[in-house]
Amino acid sequence: MIGYSTIGVKDIEKAKKFYTELFDAKVQVDIGRLAMIGKAMDAPMIAVCKPFDGKTPSCGNGSMVAFSTSSKEEVNELYNKAISLGATSEGAPGQRIDDVFYGAYVRDPDGNKMAFYIFG
Structure with missing residues (x-):
């Protein structure tokens, strides 16, 4: 049911390395400030991104x-x-x-x- 979840990160390259290694996955889509990581385009993915508004990313409580x-x-x-x-x-x-x-x-x-x- 879920296609992907997006989380904000400070360092996009560090985040891509962390999640691709953690899940033995690949960057499926990379548009610079956002990368979608998963096993395939038709499988659930995690997206890492620098926030669109340019502000510091924060974790929701x-x-x-x-x-x-x-x-x-x-x-x-x-x-x-x-x-x-x-x-x-x-x-x-x-x-x-x-x-x-x-x-x-x-x-x-x-x-x-x-x-x-x-x-x-």
């Missing part, structure tokens, strides 16, 4: 982009990979909501919050 995975192991791998690429922890991988939700939380180098998760 309570805003987060969540990335679905196929296993608890993949949650752990993405969390550890994000940390190794310069992200900071916002919640180590673990079971949440009984046996329904397993997730981990990080902030990218610009402070944008993201989750890696699996239901079940």
Whole structure:
């Protein structure tokens, strides 16, 4: 249902490197101040951009982009990979909501919050 989510960044080249390495993905579209990163044009993507208004990007309080995975192991791998690429922890991988939700939380180098998760 979601085509892409956009987050504001300070350094577009650093952000492209972080997200392409994190997800083993490619820059699918690059228009200078905005780049869309994903596995394919017809798959969900993350877009990184310098804000259109030219002001400093900021992270929304309570805003987060969540990335679905196929296993608890993949949650752990993405969390550890994000940390190794310069992200900071916002919640180590673990079971949440009984046996329904397993997730981990990080902030990218610009402070944008993201989750890696699996239901079940």
